[in-house]
Amino acid sequence: VxxxxxxxxxxxxxxxxxxxxxxxxxxxxxxxxxLLWANIADETQPEVLTELSEDIQSQFLERMEASEVAAATEGLETDDIVDILQQLPENVIQDVLQEMSWQDRHRVERVLSFDEDTAGGLMNTDTITVRPKFTLDVVLRYLRRHDDLPNTTDSLFVVNSGDEYVGTLPLSRVLTSDPSMTVREVMVTSVEPIIATATDREVAQLFERNDLVSAPVVDSNGCLLGRITIDDVVDVIREDTDHNMMGLAGLDDDIDTFATVRKSLPRRALWLSINLLAAFTSSTVIKMFEATIEQVVALAILMPIVASMGGVAGNQTLTVVIRGMALGQISRSNLGWLLRRELTMGLINGIFFAVSVGIMSYFWFGAWTLGLVIGLALIFNLLNAAIAGTVIPLVLKSMKIDPALAGGMIQTTATDVLGFLSFLGLATIFYG
Amino acid sequence: VxxxxxxxxxxxxxxxxxxxxxxxxxxxxxxxxxLLWANIADETQPEVLTELSEDIQSQFLERMEASEVAAATEGLETDDIVDILQQLPENVIQDVLQEMSWQDRHRVERVLSFDEDTAGGLMNTDTITVRPKFTLDVVLRYLRRHDDLPNTTDSLFVVNSGDEYVGTLPLSRVLTSDPSMTVREVMVTSVEPIIATATDREVAQLFERNDLVSAPVVDSNGCLLGRITIDDVVDVIREDTDHNMMGLAGLDDDIDTFATVRKSLPRRALWLSINLLAAFTSSTVIKMFEATIEQVVALAILMPIVASMGGVAGNQTLTVVIRGMALGQISRSNLGWLLRRELTMGLINGIFFAVSVGIMSYFWFGAWTLGLVIGLALIFNLLNAAIAGTVIPLVLKSMKIDPALAGGMIQTTATDVLGFLSFLGLATIFYG
Structure with missing residues (x-):
């Protein structure tokens, strides 16, 4: 079968x-x-491999010999080969490099020397360069000697005799300008080249802001190293936004949807363990008020409302702030305004929900003290949520901790603990 | 000052x-x-306006006269004008259209007739078309008559005498092929044109999968209407992933980071109201066990742990499933596998945390019954979380409700309610 x-x-x-x-x-x-992978023809394997997510690439690569990896990456663009190699352990990378042609190895090693998350790690080395003194007629004849241009080529790069980048020559200008003009006259110099050590997030912002299709990458001396194309930037943008969403759930952002139990379990269990500590902290707070709860059991019935409302409100603030930070919009100058807005909303919502929940609780349990206590606790916890949701991601960022990852858990703990504390504390005062 | x-x-x-x-x-x-907007020069206002997010665009547009809007959009690309007009009320759109030149109005009306979230709404009408029988030499001379090509032009489109799309002619091929060849011989026919009614999400997937820079848009008869460029697709991708993250927090995805209280409050308050209903449901469940809690106050202290662990586990499953659905990876054929994996992890984590929490509870309260009850409730609630996190988004999707928006709230309610029910229910049996 x-x-x-x-x-x-x-x-x-x-x-x-x-x-x-x-x-x-x-x-x-x-x-x-x-089963599918085993049935893909050898010659299409390289192309299929580059289209797979990193997590799945590494699953297939783990089972391959160095020579098989070299064969499976033959003919790919440099940045794709590098992406694949980066899934492998260091010693295997060296073995694979030995199996490659001299030229490929040289190109791959150049890109491999840069960190995966930098412009250097994103770039391709397949640039077509021209000199400023050429006429467009010479450029046209030069291009006609190519069978085709590399994928996503919208411009040529202009370099001087020292290989330094001096400008960009869009193909559209080659086609629309008078062929007797020189490259120097036609080229565009308004686009700043990208330094190889720039982060991939900076590269993505540059592409998005300037609607670029490709951009030159240079070293610290201004020498042209390669180019970055929009298709690779799109992947960066996808990963960047995915990262925030997955991080808020305590998940690894490059985990594959169909990862096995063995792969997924450690991270999930770790996250649940951290949550367990947080939950035990809440329980410790509740235990402080054991006597009051014994006296008024209605407190145990109503207390999840205060914690849950604070948690939802805090999560809203936190999500807005984390997204604003990811877009580079939040700075010291507008932080005060942001916090004031969140506190204003916390106060308005706090008063509104305090009155509604207070009245409902009064009718439910027939005790006005209970309505007053839960109302006051709700106002307090929604203000607390506004502060926690704004401040926690900023503090985490200044401590170089990823806010998307740790922010949600800390914020929930803050609104839970302070929610229980304010509600049960106030109850103890009123009933004491 | x-x-x-x-x-x-x-x-x-x-x-x-x-x-x-x-x-x-x-x-x-x-x-x-x-203050900033008032100080931007009139001639740069159009370009600045298109770079702003929709939410902010509409804030500025609200204060403008129809003639001012027409002036502020002059010289923009058709799709950018349409994006801006779509922020305005229907009657104002008509006024603005009257203020435009005949040619602009005609182009804008064509794009306006398509829904904002479709290929037609994303497209530009600035295509350059050629006939199949032309030689490349004729094409080259034709292009040289242009001052420059429209932004992000990487290919020309080939149409027959009935304006039907027949193929794509990449600029790179124009440059590398023999000028005496005809367009028909050189053009690419492997790229399927996009139907104007395709959703923007489908367009984004097509661009991502095929590393496109631009693609032709046709009507249902195959006639060329315009083209979509990668810079607009990048915006769709950003919004699409943003949407999932913001939705999970109950937020509007195109709300601006610095939206005023008046703009942000209604949505936030609505979400808190829905959460209040959910929280009251939990409280109603707890109230059913008032007598048991009165007897064993430790139950009130420990019950948030069961709900919180279920909530975190359920949120992890839900996030993985929602992302998988957004990537189009989840179908009937792999759903069973996914549910089995989540149940397996729920069971393993359930047993592990049941034992740890059970032992801790025993030492804390000195009652083995309590440890047993919370352990069993935890296993039950982590299995419940696995099912809820997998099934809820799929059911919502089949009901045409956005899973990213409603999923998180329903899932939390399920793990809270069933968490309290299982823990307090088991306690009532054991202590009853």
């Missing part, structure tokens, strides 16, 4: 373009994945 | 490129924003 399956799978996937083969693998469970 | 400020601001922003002026406005509080 398994043999039959193989034949059927082969006949189905044979006709799909590599990018769809990759999507199919990503949308499959691990056993199906192995 | 305000006059001085004006002069200082003018001198600072005058030297910034429009895109940075827009970033500055977005990173400012509302009062500063109005």
């Amino acid at each position: 398994a043999q039959d399956d193989g034949a059927r799978i082969r006949s189905i996937i044979k006709h799909l373009p590599p990018v769809n083969q990759a999507r199919l693998i990503e949308s499959s469970t691990p056993p199906t994945r192995r | 305000a006059q001085d400020d004006g002069a200082r601001i003018r001198s600072i922003i005058k030297h910034l490129p429009p895109v940075n002026q827009a970033r500055l406005i977005e990173s400012s509080t509302p009062p500063t924003r109005r």
Whole structure:
């Protein structure tokens, strides 16, 4: 039966373009994945591999010999080869490099020397360069000697005899300008080249703000090293926004949807353990008021409301602040305004919900003290949520801790603990 | 003093490129924003306006006359004009259209007729078209008659005499092929044109999968209507991922970081009201066990742990499933596998945390019954979280409700209610 399956799978996937083969693998469970991968033709494996997410790439690469990896990456763009190699342990990378042609190895080593999250790690080395003194006619004849231009080539780069970047020559200008003009006259110099050590987030902002399709990358001396193309920047943007959402749930952002239990469990269990500490802290606070609860059991019934309202309000503030920080919009100058706005909303919502919950509690339990206590505690906890949601991500960032990762948990703990404390504390005063 | 400020601001922003002026406005509080906008030169206003987020655009547009809007959008690309007009009420749009030149109005009306979230709403009408029978030499001479090509032009589109799309002619091919060849011989026909009614999410997936820079848009008869460029697709991708994160916190995804209290409050208050209903449901469940809690106050102290652990575990599952759905990876065929994986992790984590929490509770309160009850309730609630986190987004999607928006709240309610119910219910049995 398994043999039959193989034949059927082969006949189905044979006709799909590599990018769809990759999507199919990503949308499959691990056993199906192995079956699919085994049935992909050797010559399409490189292209399929680059389209897979890093997590899945490394699953396949783990089972390969160095020579197989070298074969599976042959003919790929430099940045794609580097992306794949970076999934491997250091000693395996060296083995794979030995299996490559001299030219490929040289190009790959240059990009590998940069950190994965920098402009250098994102770049390709397939630039087409021209000299400023050429006429466009010479450029046109030079281009016609190529079979085709590298993917996503919208401009050529202009370098001087010392390989220093001096400008960009968009293909559209080559096509629309008088062929007798020189490159120097036609080139664009308004685009600043990207330094290889710039972070990938900076690169993404530059592309987004200037609607770029490709941009030159230079070293600290201004020498042209390569270029970054929009398709790789799109991946950075996807990962960047994904990171915030996954981080808030305590998840690893490059974990694959169909990761196995073995892969997913450690991170999930770790997060639950941290939450357990937070929950025990809340319980310790509640235990301080054991006597009051014994006296008025209604407190135990109503106390989750105060904590839960604070948690939801705090999460709203936190999410707005984390997104604002990711977009680079929040600074010392507007922080005060932001905190005032959150406190204003906390106060308005606090008063509104204090009155409604207070009245409901009075009717439910027939005790006006209870309504007053829960009302006051709600106002306090919504103000607390406004402060916690604004301040926690900023403090974490200044401590170089990822706010998207730790922020949600700390904020919930703050609104839980202070919610229980204010509600039960006030009750003890009023009933004491 | 305000006059001085004006002069200082003018001198600072005058030297910034429009895109940075827009970033500055977005990173400012509302009062500063109005000051900045008033000091931006009339001729740069259009470009700054298109770079602003929709929420902020509409704040400025609200204060403008129809003729001012027409002036502030003059010279923009069609899709940018349409994006801006879509922030206005229907009758104002008509007024603005009357103020435009005939040609602009015609182009804008064509794009306006499509929904904002479709390929038609994303497209630009600035395509350059050629006929299949032309030689490249003719194409080259035709292009040289242009001053420059529209932004982000990486290919020309090939149409027949009936304006039907027949293929794409990449600029790189124009440059590298023999000028005596015809367009028909050189053009690419492997790229399917996008139907104008396709959703923006489908467009984004197509661009991402095929690393496109621009793509043709056609009507249902295959006639070329316009083209979509990667810079607009990048905005769609940003919004799409933002949407999931903001939705999970109950926030509007195009709300601006510095939105005023008046703008932010209704949505936040609505979300807190829904949460209040959920919290009251939990309280009603707890009230059912009032007698048991009166007897064993330790239950009130420990019960938040069961709810909180379930909430965190459920949120992890939910986030993974919502992301998987957004990436189009989850279908009926792999749902069973996914649910089994989540249940397996729920069971393993459940047993592990049941034992640890059970032992801690025993030492804390000196009652083995309590340890047993909380352990069993934890296992039950982590299994419940696995099911809720997987099934809720899928059910919501099949009901055409946005899972990112409603999923988090429903999931938390499920783990809270069933957490309290299982813990207090088991306690009532054991202590009853």
